[in-house]
Amino acid sequence: MTFLWPQFLWLLAAVPVLVLLYVWLMRRKKKLAIRYASLSIVREAMGAGQSIKRHVPPFLFLLAMVALLIAAARPLAVVMLPTNQQTIILAMDVSGSMRATDVLPNRLVAAQEAAKGFIKDLPRNVKVGIVAFAGSAQVAQLPTVNREDLVTAIDAFQLQRATATGNAIVVSLATLFPDAGIDVSQFGPQSKQRGNSIDQAGKEGGPKPFTPVAPGSYTSAAIIMLTDGQRTTGVDPLDAAKAAAERGVRVYTVGVGTVDGETIGFEGWSMRVRLDEETLKAVANKTSADYFYAGTAADLKKVYDTLSTRLTVEKKETEVSALFAMAAAALALLSAGLSLFWFNRIL
Numbered sequence: 001m002t003f004l005w006p007q008f009l010w011l012l013a014a015v016p017v018l019v020l021l022y023v024w025l026m027r028r029k030k031k032l033a034i035r036y037a038s039l040s041i042v043r044e045a046m047g048a049g050q051s052i053k054r055h056v057p058p059f060l061f062l063l064a065m066v067a068l069l070i071a072a073a074r075p076l077a078v079v080m081l082p083t084n085q086q087t088i089i090l091a092m093d094v095s096g097s098m099r100a101t102d103v104l105p106n107r108l109v110a111a112q113e114a115a116k117g118f119i120k121d122l123p124r125n126v127k128v129g130i131v132a133f134a135g136s137a138q139v140a141q142l143p144t145v146n147r148e149d150l151v152t153a154i155d156a157f158q159l160q161r162a163t164a165t166g167n168a169i170v171v172s173l174a175t176l177f178p179d180a181g182i183d184v185s186q187f188g189p190q191s192k193q194r195g196n197s198i199d200q201a202g203k204e205g206g207p208k209p210f211t212p213v214a215p216g217s218y219t220s221a222a223i224i225m226l227t228d229g230q231r232t233t234g235v236d237p238l239d240a241a242k243a244a245a246e247r248g249v250r251v252y253t254v255g256v257g258t259v260d261g262e263t264i265g266f267e268g269w270s271m272r273v274r275l276d277e278e279t280l281k282a283v284a285n286k287t288s289a290d291y292f293y294a295g296t297a298a299d300l301k302k303v304y305d306t307l308s309t310r311l312t313v314e315k316k317e318t319e320v321s322a323l324f325a326m327a328a329a330a331l332a333l334l335s336a337g338l339s340l341f342w343f344n345r346i347l
Contacts, residue, residue, distance in 0.1 A: 167235050
């Protein structure tokens with residue numbers, strides 16, 4: 001814990017002085033009590049319980065003073081607070097390799113169930129959009145708070161060939177910024193041959209000019225991309241990640257399936273798939289996000305649970321003076337209340 005005004009902590013030095021003053025007053029009262037004709041009558045009236053009770057209200061009042069002095073120093077503490085995250089885009093791989101059964105019952109079903117559980121646990125005010133990608137990327141559901149529409153979109157996935165991870169990021173960005181003019185065609189080789197960088201293409205009908213911001217600084221939205229393979233077509237995912245980073249959008253990546261590479265066969269044909277962890281980690285790192293690997297359906301659920309917590313709450317250094325002030329008020333009221341109840345006086 002740190003303090004904005006630490007100089008006020010010196011006032012805590014008065015606490016031992018108050019304790020000594022209290023002890024002195026108690027001894028003085030004891031000497032005065034000896035003057036009574038019968039000290040035994042006084043002891044009988046006080047009793048052991050009464051002797052302890054008389055110290056409780058002053059002790060509580062002392063704690064109240066300590067809390068007030070700490071509040072005056074304006075303490076700062078790292079606490080968990082709700083984020084202002086308003087929109088999350090789920091970019092989900094629907095390439096043919098998602099039929100593989102190394103993640104039971106298969107990769108696609110496991111991903112669908114984990115995504116639906118993730119959506120269910122989000123606060124109701126958070127909008128979620130769905131982008132499905134294989135050889136291309138399409139918006140399966142525009143951002144909405146209607147959980148039923150999202151579940152319907154996820155259940156309607158149709159598997160296709162190829163994997164365009166870069167396209168998924170670009171389409172997700174275009175969904176988050178519909179008025180920015182972001183389009184997949186502006187990220188291809190032709191754009192580079194014309195000498196247009198991603199942030200300059202707006203001059204020829206591409207993205208509108210904007211001022212790049214720090215990666216991860218746009219806290220109103222985030223992208224979660226799940227895939228089980230490496231890019232085989234479309235936009236370079238690192239170029240797409242650069243565009244996301246320049247707009248401050250975090251792209252969390254989730255890898256499912258085989259890291260070393262495996263030939264998967266189904267319905268009479270086979271295909272070689274390999275999870276490109278290096279690129280997925282680079283995408284996440286470039287956008288100030290994180291990469292997660294899920295080798296089983298249980299792992300995938302844990303990943304989404306982690307993301308749900310991370311995207312809805314955040315650690316933030318916050319001034320907690322009000323909490324100490326409230327504690328001081330409660331202790332002071334309790335002290336006065338007990339004193340009135342037990343002794344018919346305030347302290």
